[in-house]
Amino acid sequence: MAHARGVLEVLGEGEDLSEGERQAGELLTQVADQDVKIDEEGRFHLRHGVTKDRVISVTDLEMRHGRKSKHRCFDGYKFHVSEDPETEPITGVAMGWASEHDAESLPQMVDDDTEVVIGDGVYGTADMRAKMDAEGIQVVAPQRPAGRKGMFTKADFRIDLNQATCRCPAGATASPAYRRKDGALKGFRFSRADCERCDLKVQCTRSPYRIVNLHSQEKHLLTAREFQGTEDFRALYRLRPTVERKIAEMVRHGMRRARYMGMRRGDLQALFTAAVVNLKRNHVPDSHRSPPGGPVAGPRGGVAEGTRIVTPKAGRVTPLCGLR
Numbered sequence: 180m181a182h183a184r185g186v187l188e189v190l191g192e193g194e195d196l197s198e199g200e201r202q203a204g205e206l207l208t209q210v211a212d213q214d215v216k217i218d219e220e221g222r223f224h225l226r227h228g229v230t231k232d233r234v235i236s237v238t239d240l241e242m243r244h245g246r247k248s249k250h251r252c253f254d255g256y257k258f259h260v261s262e263d264p265e266t267e268p269i270t271g272v273a274m275g276w277a278s279e280h281d282a283e284s285l286p287q288m289v290d291d292d293t294e295v296v297i298g299d300g301v302y303g304t305a306d307m308r309a310k311m312d313a314e315g316i317q318v319v320a321p322q323r324p325a326g327r328k329g330m331f332t333k334a335d336f337r338i339d340l341n342q343a344t345c346r347c348p349a350g351a352t353a354s355p356a357y358r359r360k361d362g363a364l365k366g367f368r369f370s371r372a373d374c375e376r377c378d379l380k381v382q383c384t385r386s387p388y389r390i391v392n393l394h395s396q397e398k399h400l401l402t403a404r405e406f407q408g409t410e411d412f413r414a415l416y417r418l419r420p421t422v423e424r425k426i427a428e429m430v431r432h433g434m435r436r437a438r439y440m441g442m443r444r445g446d447l448q449a450l451f452t453a454a455v456v457n458l459k460r461n462h463v464p465d466s467h468r469s470p471p472g473g474p475v476a477g478p479r480g481g482v483a484e485g486t487r488i489v490t491p492k493a494g495r496v497t498p499l500c501g502l503r
Contacts (some may be wrong), residue, residue, distance in 0.1 A: 182252055199431045209234055232278065239498065245277025247495055248355050253277065255497040256442060258434055260450050261288035261464040262491045264297065264418035269425055269453040271489075274445035274496070281493040284309045289316060291486045296320075298417045302491060303403060305396035312399060319415045322404050331383045334404055340364065345391050347381045359395070360379050366392040377407060415482065422490040428495065445496065 196204070213230040215223050228396045229244070235254055236242045245253050254277070273287045281301040289296060289428040295317045296302065302448040303320030311318050324332050345353045356368035367390070374380055379410040383389050394400055406412050432452050437445055482488070 189328050196253040196375045210226050241442050243277040253495050258496050261489045262422050263420045271402050272440040272449040272453045288394050288491045293489050294486045295488045297490045305394045305400050308399040309396040335357040422492040426494045437498050
């Protein structure tokens with residue numbers, strides 16, 4: 180770190196730096212500061228946590244840390260794929276940061292004709308549902324349960340945003356307790372007296388009273404939870420697994436490894452690979468094709484024929500060689 184600081188001081192004093200020297204100085208500054216901080220006495224200390232958009236390679240500056248799951252990490256990129264689940268062509272591909280949430284790529288996967296998006300739970304965030312709803316697109320994705328295992332979740336409470344009331348599984352009703360700065364409802368708090376005499380308290384909370392917090396886009400989550408319990412949801416969601424086959428096929432054609440550095444060239448690799456997969460699909464004899472929507476597809480869940488449906492999915496891409 181001392182040597183890096185010395186180089187930066189020399190570069191800082193230079194008046195006529197070339198573009199390459201200036202970029203090298205900026206990169207050195209970012210790499211030097213992202214993991215280490217200096218206290219008032221000039222001593223170096225490691226930073227706690229991981230810096231956002233942390234540069235992990237000085238060779239490929241767009242490569243990032245990513246997570247496949249809570250316990251599985253990778254370095255590289257994500258590639259995003261969307262397809263028409265009924266005829267099964269790939270309709271969109273894009274490379275993205277490994278560190279970004281899968282749902283952040285969804286606006287790139289839809290177009291002006293898209294009316295329905297069918298994805299797994301990562302695409303069902305409240306903010307993304309609100310964004311897609313503003314564009315007239317319905318998001319069909321399951322709501323992931325939140326809360327302690329074996330305890331009542333928010334889905335077990337009957338929330339009425341119009342009446343600003345919340346009823347618990349035991350039948351007690353709470354009034355609004357928290358509001359945002361703009362006056363919007365933020366949460367409910369049940370009375371201590373109701374909670375202490377409730378027979379279901381051990382399944383509800385370990386605190387003296389239960390608090391139910393609301394998302395700023397809670398109305399979209401409520402609508403999604405209600406729709407999730409219907410036959411229409413189950414019929415539509417049966418169309419989603421077809422995109423998993425496209426991810427697997429693109430991986431077989433080399434998309435697990437990035438052949439080039441940078442997302443711009445990675446986009447080309449994804450486009451070429453998707454084109455090959457689509458060409459193969461077009462040349463498969465009709466006798467060998469799966470039925471439209473795949474072998475498990477059922478009714479369209481109340482969606483009219485001709486509705487433009489898209490199913491997105493993300494996969495991971497790691498460098499062909501270890502780059503640092």
